[in-house]
Amino acid sequence: MKINDRNRRKRLDASVEGLFQARITRREFFRRATALGVSAAVLTDILGLHKKAFAAEGPSAAVLEKIKKEGGELAVYNWEEYIHPDTIPNFEEEFGVKVIFDTFPGNEHLLAKLQAGGARYDVVFPTHNFVPIHIGQGLLEPLDLENIPDLNNSMSRFLDTSFDPGNKYTVPYLWGMTALAHNTKYTKGDPNADSWALMFESGPERYSGKLAFTDEREEVIATALSYLGYSINSRNKKELLEAGEVLIATKPHVKAFYPGADETKALITEDIIVGHEWNGEVVKANRKNPDVQWLLPKEGGTAWFDNMAIVKGAPHKFTAETFINYMLRPEVASANSDEGGYATANKKAVDTVVSAEMANNPAIYPTAEDLERLEFLAVLPDDILPVYDDIWTRLLGG
Amino acid sequence: MPRTKVRELFRLRRSILRFFRSHPAFKIGATLSPSAFWLLAFTMIPMGIVVFYSFQTRGPWGITIFEFSLDSYRQVFDPLFLKIIGRSFKLAALTVVICLAAGYLIAYWIAFYGGRRKNLLLFLVILPFWTSYLVRIYAWMTLLSDHGLINTFLTDWGLIDQPLPLLHNEYSVLVGLVYTYLPFMILPLYASLERLDRSVLEAAADLGATARERFFKITVPLTKGGILSGSVLVFAPAIGEFLVPELLGGAKAMMVGKFIALKFIGLRNWPLGSAYSLLLLTMILALIYLYMRAGGGKDAFREQQ
Numbered sequence: 001m002k003i004n005d006r007n008r009r010k011r012l013d014a015s016v017e018g019l020f021q022a023r024i025t026r027r028e029f030f031r032r033a034t035a036l037g038v039s040a041a042v043l044t045d046i047l048g049l050h051k052k053a054f055a056a057e058g059p060s061a062a063v064l065e066k067i068k069k070e071g072g073e074l075a076v077y078n079w080e081e082y083i084h085p086d087t088i089p090n091f092e093e094e095f096g097v098k099v100i101f102d103t104f105p106g107n108e109h110l111l112a113k114l115q116a117g118g119a120r121y122d123v124v125f126p127t128h129n130f131v132p133i134h135i136g137q138g139l140l141e142p143l144d145l146e147n148i149p150d151l152n153n154s155m156s157r158f159l160d161t162s163f164d165p166g167n168k169y170t171v172p173y174l175w176g177m178t179a180l181a182h183n184t185k186y187t188k189g190d191p192n193a194d195s196w197a198l199m200f201e202s203g204p205e206r207y208s209g210k211l212a213f214t215d216e217r218e219e220v221i222a223t224a225l226s227y228l229g230y231s232i233n234s235r236n237k238k239e240l241l242e243a244g245e246v247l248i249a250t251k252p253h254v255k256a257f258y259p260g261a262d263e264t265k266a267l268i269t270e271d272i273i274v275g276h277e278w279n280g281e282v283v284k285a286n287r288k289n290p291d292v293q294w295l296l297p298k299e300g301g302t303a304w305f306d307n308m309a310i311v312k313g314a315p316h317k318f319t320a321e322t323f324i325n326y327m328l329r330p331e332v333a334s335a336n337s338d339e340g341g342y343a344t345a346n347k348k349a350v351d352t353v354v355s356a357e358m359a360n361n362p363a364i365y366p367t368a369e370d371l372e373r374l375e376f377l378a379v380l381p382d383d384i385l386p387v388y389d390d391i392w393t394r395l396l397g398g
Numbered sequence: 399m400p401r402t403k404v405r406e407l408f409r410l411r412r413s414i415l416r417f418f419r420s421h422p423a424f425k426i427g428a429t430l431s432p433s434a435f436w437l438l439a440f441t442m443i444p445m446g447i448v449v450f451y452s453f454q455t456r457g458p459w460g461i462t463i464f465e466f467s468l469d470s471y472r473q474v475f476d477p478l479f480l481k482i483i484g485r486s487f488k489l490a491a492l493t494v495v496i497c498l499a500a501g502y503l504i505a506y507w508i509a510f511y512g513g514r515r516k517n518l519l520l521f522l523v524i525l526p527f528w529t530s531y532l533v534r535i536y537a538w539m540t541l542l543s544d545h546g547l548i549n550t551f552l553t554d555w556g557l558i559d560q561p562l563p564l565l566h567n568e569y570s571v572l573v574g575l576v577y578t579y580l581p582f583m584i585l586p587l588y589a590s591l592e593r594l595d596r597s598v599l600e601a602a603a604d605l606g607a608t609a610r611e612r613f614f615k616i617t618v619p620l621t622k623g624g625i626l627s628g629s630v631l632v633f634a635p636a637i638g639e640f641l642v643p644e645l646l647g648g649a650k651a652m653m654v655g656k657f658i659a660l661k662f663i664g665l666r667n668w669p670l671g672s673a674y675s676l677l678l679l680t681m682i683l684a685l686i687y688l689y690m691r692a693g694g695g696k697d698a699f700r701e702q703q
Contacts, residue, residue, distance in 0.1 A: 108663045108664060108666075109663060111460075111666075112662065112663045112666070115460060115461065115666075133459055136459060137459055137461060209563060215649055217664060251650065254648075254650070255566050255648060256566045256648025256649060256650065257648060257649040257650065258648075258649075259644070259645075259649070266543075269543075269544070269545045270544075270545070271543060271544040271545060382458050382459055382460075385665060385666070386665065389660065389661075389664050389665040390478075392660070392664065393478060393652070393657065393660055394478060396649055396650065396652045396656070397478060397481065397482050397652035397656075397657060398481075
């Protein structure tokens with residue numbers, strides 16, 4: 001045995017012996033009492049009993065050191081109203097990072113920004129059907145999965161997908177569906193109350209001027225494709241043009257194509273009776289106005305999941321990975337999910353932290369039956385993009 | 399330093415300065431340089447970049463490949479573009495007309511009846527610019543929406559049963575445009591009205607001209623410069639306006655700004671978007687040139703001096 005080990009052994013033997021001594025010297029007494037007191041303090045610190053809800057164990061000194069060496073800053077580019085207000089401040093406090101938080105209204109804005117050179121941001125949140133485009137253009141930085149051990153908290157459905165095999169670049173965040181919101185005070189007794197016809201047939205007749213769509217091109221065209229019975233990912237030009245005609249015919253009765261989350265307010269104030277919306281927004285509107293209900297029509301709807309990714313050339317890569325791992329904590333994931341009204345892709349959160357009220361709400365977590373009707377958006381191929389753009393421009397500009 | 403040396407240096411400095419001051423080229427250069435720099439850095443170079451991009455190729459997924467191509471110019475003649483230009487032109491022209499009518503009234507009132515309060519009144523005209531532009535547009539949405547201030551007021555007082563659809567149509571876009579660009583019309587009009595020689599009006603009155611004759615035959619023609627600059631200052635930005643038709647128009651009354659933005663962000667075709675931008679710029683410049691010619695051209699500007 002080496003000399004250090006031998007000394008350590010001797011000291012250990014001595015202290016063990018001391019425990020069995022009947023008589024304790026005063027010096028010994030004070031030594032043990034201090035040790036007990038100190039360990040009690042350290043224990044409470046470790047357990048974080050005085051910290052706020054989101055801290056599990058404090059980060060190790062090595063992690064904090066690495067973060068400080070990178071600059072102690074992080075730039076996050078996320079959707080609007082898509083994160084719990086305490087998430088970022090708690091992260092800032094726990095890891096000693098200053099976070100710059102910006103929002104964007106749509107995937108195309110994010111893609112345009114990264115294509116134009118957006119290495120100003122570290123963490124971004126692309127939707128799944130844009131991830132292959134980002135990867136193909138080399139806009140994302142490969143993840144060092146050793147720094148993201150909690151990746152396996154995620155639902156297996158969203159891991160190792162065809163959009164990002166092996167999760168080399170992205171980590172799933174929240175997921176949801178896009179279909180209809182309707183105000184049951186006015187749509188009660190409507191014969192089309194379970195179908196897209198509520199928007200496209202009853203809409204012009206009974207709720208003219210109180211219909212709304214989002215301003216996401218693929219989603220809006222998908223509504224008409226669903227209504228006509230086609231796949232939302234149809235690449236057939238004839239089907240797409242037909243869908244375009246349906247939308248153009250409905251346009252005179254549409255109040256507006258709302259950007260971002262503006263439609264939620266219109267639903268709450270009852271400016272809109274039937275609206276094409278993301279499920280989280282409907283949940284948020286329902287909290288303020290219980291008449292606003294979610295409807296997944298019998299013909300189906302679109303499903304999507306958002307991801308966290310790191311921009312290529314990001315200045316704070318390690319901090320970004322630490323942030324992504326922090327977001328995978330069950331309490332954090334659950335809070336973000338609750339705030340947005342969207343389902344979290346974090347299985348551990350659903351099993352342990354998410355409330356029964358949320359988990360059993362079909363507007364947030366679709367039932368197995370719903371999942372049969374839902375179709376996940378596919379990547380929009382470049383060659384059919386002009387057709388989509390032409391339909392969209394004619395729809396808005398006509 | 400010895401006195402003689404200092405004196406020599408001063409004489410040298412004086413002769414250098416005299417050389418620079420006397421040469422006309424240097425004089426013009428010195429007065430032009432701030433504006434020349436501004437024009438170069440913030441107008442010519444960005445325009446140059448747009449022209450450059452319009453001759454490139456669109457690569458897969460929207461990346462611009464730097465290879466010469468005339469593809470974008472081949473695609474630029476889209477009937478939909480003309481329709482949208484038509485709508486934008488109509489709305490911008492209406493904005494100019496309304497701003498002219500309201501703006502002339504306000505500028506005239508401030509110039510002739512403002513008295514000691516002239517500066518305060520002008521300050522009030524400019525004050526809205528100190529608030530965020532986006533906030534002001536949202537304020538209009540709050541006023542005009544179905545459950546907004548105006549409709550709530552009217553329904554509460556029993557004047558109407560159903561809320562009026564004041565928002566999300568071309569009329570609300572017009573309201574937004576006029577509201578945004580009115581100060582751009584008031585200020586040049588005020589400038590030229592202020593410079594008007596009142597004695598000319600007095601002379602006309604002495605010679606028997608009625609108030610109406612004085613206004614239409616003297617005041618208006620003499621303020622032609624202000625009317626022209628105000629109109630241009632309102633028309634050019636109004637036609638390219640993006641946020642007002644988007645928010646106040648419910649994205650239903652597409653104007654040319656959104657059309658071009660869609661080419662960049664939606665279609666991810668930067669060369670095509672640049673080509674459209676240039677086409678739009680050419681059309682507007684041609685329009686303004688014709689307008690200036692009709693309005694008296696250079697003479698109108700000489701009035702300003």
